[in-house]
Amino acid sequence: MAQSHSDANRIFIAGAGIGGLTAALCLSRRSRAVTVIEQASELRPVGSGLQLPPNTMQVLRDLGLEDALLPHVAAPRAIEVMTWRSDTPVAEIPLGKIAEERYGAPYLVIHRADLQGVLLKAARASAGITLRLGTRLRAAAQSADAIKLELEHAAEDTDPDTPLDHDTGAALIGADGVWSTVRRRIMGLRAAAFSGRTAYRAVIPASEVPERWRNVTGLWLGPRAHVVHYPVAGGERFNLVALVEEDWQEEAWSGPADRSALLDRFRDWPGSCRELLSLPSSWLKWALCSMDPGTSWVDGRFALLGDAAHAMLPFAAQGAAMAIEDAEALARHLDQGASDVPRALRAYEAERQDRAERVMRLARSNDRIYHMSGPLALARDLVMRSLPSERLLARLDWLYGWRPPGA
Ligand SMILES: Cc1cc2nc3c(=O)[nH]c(=O)nc-3n(C[C@H](O)[C@H](O)[C@H](O)COP(=O)(O)OP(=O)(O)OC[C@H]3O[C@@H](n4cnc5c(N)ncnc54)[C@H](O)[C@@H]3O)c2cc1C
Known part of the structure; x- marks a missing residue:
């Protein structure tokens, strides 16, 4: 009826x-x-993980949802930025208590x-x-x-x-x-139109992931690709995303991905990044449209x-x-x-x-900066290494510091 x-x-x-x-x-x-x-x-x-930066939390708090969200979220200590050349971070952007004190709300991640x-x-x-x-x-x-x-x-x-x-x-x-x-x-x-970028996504038990990565958001930069990972589901699960510049040949805009082709795409990246990417037994891929x-x-x-x-x-x-x-x-x-x-x-x-x-x-x-190669990438890394970590965060005050009027 x-x-x-x-x-x-x-x-x-x-x-x-x-x-x-x-x-x-x-x-x-x-x-x-x-x-x-x-x-x-x-x-x-x-779907997989989403980031809930401080600029969202005031709205969700005002709706009385913070307590209901708490069992599902994780609060990464920092964003660690690495490159395809080495797993030693070129920068660390503090989150955790520092972000919470700065913006009055935490930086959270969730499925x-x-x-x-x-x-x-x-x-x-x-x-x-x-x-x-x-x-x-x-x-x-x-x-x-x-x-x-x-x-x-x-x-x-x-x-x-x-x-x-x-x-x-x-x-x-x-x-x-x-x-x-x-x-x-x-x-x-x-x-929207296809952006020429594909997101490969997987979510796995956090217990399979080396301890070092369980409490941070990891961001790996490289030529025509980058990798992001962070904990979700109250820290019980781990979200991995590989973002790659490539054509899209399939009819549907998402579907199962070829795991070995993905691992091959990252074969020259640092061992600890490849180790993470090899953990999921299957991946899904999404055409990114914008x-x-x-x-x-x-x-x-x-x-x-x-x-x-x-x-x-x-x-x-x-x-x-x-x-x-x-x-x-x-x-x-x-x-x-x-x-x-x-x-x-x-x-x-x-x-x-x-x-x-x-x-x-x-x-x-960020797309241009993350995917740089050659001398431009070296210059980027030099700049990132030279900036104090709180300054890297302060550059995003206009974004994370947003509040609904009157809040
Ligand atoms: C199934 C799914 C999985 C996703 N997974 C991820 C992820 O893992 N990571 C990530 O970063 N982003 C993901 N996204 C995108 C992310 O949710 C959005 O970028 C962001 O949350 C903004 O959301 P939105 O409400 O604008 O749109 P969406 O969250 O995309 O929601 C749109 C909704 O509209 C419904 N809809 C569409 N057309 C009609 C219609 N004609 N009539 C009625 N309903 C309709 C859809 O079914 C959908 O539920 C996903 C989106 C979807 C739909």
Whole structure:
């Protein structure tokens, strides 16, 4: 039977990912009725690690989620930066207590599925949030004072003749990720494009990993590739990601990876890096797709959030963080400007766009710096060695020091 939760003030969010669920919780906290539409019929524990830098923690704290997150997170002592030539760090960026004192919140790492699980549980417990899993947003239209949605059942065995659901409300928020339907089909904006980079991901028991790496974020830089690793799941598991410049030949944008080809790609790297990469018995690979800055995220009563607005390379480790920041700002503007939704959405975009695009540019610049070779790489390493470690952290104060206004 078709479900409908139409009411004139209801906010519809497409996507129950990190951004969509956080936005629903922030809106519900401000007493707005929200419906979240998610195409997956079940939110399975897919994906691997995500970084939760200090700039996200105030939002999650304000939602009362810190205690629920604690069993799942790890707090690395530092980021150790090595290169493909040696496992002796060229730099160490302090995190732990130093970052917490500097920014008023810790720098944490977590498995994406654990973060999504905590957000989902909180959303299920919120009376103001209606969750519609297994439902795909197909189309939407807007008039001066309302939006109208066409929704379909997303299960593969659904009879194609099943009638569509229709819903109406005050605004549609596209939090539907890098391949956003709201962005492409509803707002007619340019889609994300393959960046020429692939992420190979694996998560293994931390007990298999040498002690030296269990309490830090490791970052290995090399020509046309880099490697990142850190603990997740309260330190019980270990997340490994190898990021490589290469073409993408498959049809799907993610899938199983060829382990031996991956190990061969890193055959000239230091033994301790190769040892880590050899630990997982299987890897998954993801084509990394990103967008160019400069497109609008808002059209009347439609707005984008998270990857749908600004999908970026994960080289600043801020994809989830930007979605969480967006969610807080969106809810605040919709609350303050409830009587004029299009205006509130424009104010949201005006507050968020410069910052998100600055982070997109940082990710691109890290891409160049991390993957340097020859004399440029030697110069990079020299500069990194010469800078005091707290200064390396201070360069990111503008990023990690963000707080929601009034916090
Ligand atoms: C399955 C999955 C695994 C991931 N794993 C990792 C990882 O290991 N490491 C990492 O750094 N990043 C990962 N990411 C990306 C990361 O979650 C995002 O970069 C970041 O959290 C910003 O999230 P978002 O909420 O904008 O989008 P996402 O987290 O991508 O969520 C978008 C949601 O929208 C839903 N959706 C899409 N189209 C529709 C539609 N038409 N109707 C209804 N629902 C729709 C999707 O099913 C998805 O649940 C993953 C994303 C996904 C979807």
